[in-house]
Amino acid sequence: MANHPIKDWRLSRGLTQTELGDAIGVTKAAVSRYEQGIAPSWAVQVEIFEFTEGAVTPNDWLPRREIAL
Template sequence: MKLRTWRTNRGMTQSEFAEAISVRTSAVSRYEAGRVPEAEIVGRIFRATGGEVRPGDFYDLPDVAGLEAVRGRASDSEADAA
């Protein structure tokens, strides 16, 4: 889950969340805008959100299930061609 989504779903301001993880409000703003926090801060965010915002949520990673589906279709097509 994205940090902004988690925070706004709980009605928290950036300032309130910043205080919860001991950073400046501007840092929370940067994290929500796409900057990846340092590992220590990612850990604080993970703990403060009860694990709902995970380290991987700060990266635009591909959908693994979607990749597996594509890979499966490619394998089926290769088998049909043989």
């Protein structure tokens, strides 16, 4: 299974979960849950969107469906 976009974004910037959490106002444990695909509250999704300058969006927590070709 691939990483969640928020984890990829965080790692590409060399941030720890604690640093990201501090920046968006949540705990390290909360960041860990978000990276596992558990959706944060709408307010936190907006904080993440703004902090990542749109690189991570609320749509990233929507369920993915495989499409057979």
